[in-house]
Amino acid sequence: MLLVWEKPSLGLLCVGFSAACGAWALYRLRGRQVHVEWKVAGVLLLLTALCSCYLPASAGLPLFCGICLLSALCVPLQDMLPVHGKAVLITGCDSGFGHALAKYLDDLGFRVFAGVLNKKGAGAEELRSACSPRLSLLQLDITNSEQTNKAYTEVQSSLQNSGLWGIIHNAGVLGYVGDGELLPLSVYKKCMDVNFFGAVQISKTFFPLLRRAKGRLVTISSMAGHAPLPGFAAYGASKAALSMFSGVMRQELSKWGVKVATIQPGAFRTSIYGPQEKWSDQDEHILGDLAADAKEDYGEDYVKTMKDCYQEMISMSSADLSPVLSDVYHALLAKRPRYLYSPGRSAYIIPCIFHYFPLWIYDVITNKMFEGTKKLPPRALQTHQTHNEKHE
Numbered sequence: 001m002l003l004v005w006e007k008p009s010l011g012l013l014c015v016g017f018s019a020a021c022g023a024w025a026l027y028r029l030r031g032r033q034v035h036v037e038w039k040v041a042g043v044l045l046l047l048t049a050l051c052s053c054y055l056p057a058s059a060g061l062p063l064f065c066g067i068c069l070l071s072a073l074c075v076p077l078q079d080m081l082p083v084h085g086k087a088v089l090i091t092g093c094d095s096g097f098g099h100a101l102a103k104y105l106d107d108l109g110f111r112v113f114a115g116v117l118n119k120k121g122a123g124a125e126e127l128r129s130a131c132s133p134r135l136s137l138l139q140l141d142i143t144n145s146e147q148t149n150k151a152y153t154e155v156q157s158s159l160q161n162s163g164l165w166g167i168i169h170n171a172g173v174l175g176y177v178g179d180g181e182l183l184p185l186s187v188y189k190k191c192m193d194v195n196f197f198g199a200v201q202i203s204k205t206f207f208p209l210l211r212r213a214k215g216r217l218v219t220i221s222s223m224a225g226h227a228p229l230p231g232f233a234a235y236g237a238s239k240a241a242l243s244m245f246s247g248v249m250r251q252e253l254s255k256w257g258v259k260v261a262t263i264q265p266g267a268f269r270t271s272i273y274g275p276q277e278k279w280s281d282q283d284e285h286i287l288g289d290l291a292a293d294a295k296e297d298y299g300e301d302y303v304k305t306m307k308d309c310y311q312e313m314i315s316m317s318s319a320d321l322s323p324v325l326s327d328v329y330h331a332l333l334a335k336r337p338r339y340l341y342s343p344g345r346s347a348y349i350i351p352c353i354f355h356y357f358p359l360w361i362y363d364v365i366t367n368k369m370f371e372g373t374k375k376l377p378p379r380a381l382q383t384h385q386t387h388n389e390k391h392e
């Protein structure tokens with residue numbers, strides 16, 4: 001009997017090749033803790049869809065194969081270290097990212113030291129009941145050196161000689177959002193005190209334990225500390241100081257085998273905007289502090305509408321905190337963590353535009369972004385506008 005070799009079609013070859021790439025990718029993933037780069041995977045999937053929709057089969061299928069090969073090579077790149085036996089300290093776990101991180105890392109098997117501003121508060125109570133016995137709560141106001149030293153003693157005696165794998169600088173305050181000229185000096189000082197000096201104090205106290213473990217320092221800074229955003233003078237300046245501190249620590253701690261990462265989230269819906277009572281106190285605080293000529297130029301109505309921006313910002317924020325959690329996880333456990341993570345909408349693109357585009361483009365974009373938060377022009381400018389309109 002004569003066997004006839006039929007040339008397989010291009011389509012069949014491509015499907016076979018893609019299946020082999022997929023199998024290889026799965027084989028590489030097998031039994032290993034890997035962090036899949038979802039953004040890369042998303043782009044590859046999109047390319048694949050475009051190839052199959054818009055290109056003729058002779059070009060689309062080979063391109064599709066190429067993409068499969070690239071994904072098999074690139075997507076599962078990040079090997080993760082095992083969690084077992086690793087201890088982390090997180091500051092500011094009463095609410096928001098810190099609270100969610102404490103639960104998430106406890107769930108993954110970390111030994112968590114969760115610093116809280118109020119050990120008897122609702123956030124601490126929730127952690128006590130929801131987490132495993134591995135989690136320890138620490139009374140830790142990061143601006144208070146007595147509480148910091150006490151927390152250090154507790155962590156050190158609990159770890160004995162094993163060292164601390166991770167420090168997560170998370171505790172932070174926003175202060176008020178509004179024109180930098182109007183914000184009381186006390187708001188600038190509070191932001192610097194908590195967001196910058198507090199983190200420095202925690203670092204200086206806990207670094208010996210971190211160096212011993214050759215661990216990871218993860219700092220939750222902000223996009224507002226990287227690119228100027230209107231209304232964020234006090235908060236942004238304190239976060240810029242924090243980011244720079246983190247950058248220098250990356251250089252200095254590398255000789256000890258410690259890796260350092262900065263997380264710059266975009267806008268997320270947490271307790272950062274504070275309760276509504278704080279928004280009402282803001283008018284009184286700002287107006288009581290304001291010099292007479294500034295009060296005259298801006299007007300009371302302008303100051304009173306400043307707080308309306310919080311509702312606007314909350315509606316612009318994402319309620320899903322998972323991008324921040326997975327970036328912290330990556331920074332703690334990836335064999336090659338990145339230096340900078342930008343979770344959240346616009347968190348990557350806004351600093352990019354600030355650095356690489358002409359400034360006027362950046363100004364147009366940020367003005368557009370914050371347009372909804374501006375309700376009224378300052379009184380003196382209103383008068384000029386009306387005056388100009390009358391003479392036109």
Ligand SMILES: NC(=O)c1ccc[n+]([C@@H]2O[C@H](COP(=O)([O-])OP(=O)(O)OC[C@H]3O[C@@H](n4cnc5c(N)ncnc54)[C@H](OP(=O)(O)O)[C@@H]3O)[C@@H](O)[C@H]2O)c1
Pocket residue numbers: 091092093094095096097098116117118140141142143169170171172173174194198220221222223264265266267268269270271272273317
């Ligand atoms: N949410 C966002 O959109 C966003 C964006 C970029 C960066 N961040 C940063 O992410 C970090 C976490 O903020 P979050 O959004 O999760 O807000 P959050 O819910 O207000 O969390 C901040 C936590 O820090 C605590 N804290 C305040 N002062 C402290 C002090 N002196 N010592 C210890 N803890 C203190 C707060 O306690 P109380 O609740 O008792 O005040 C709160 O638990 C902050 O550094 C923030 O700047 C947030």
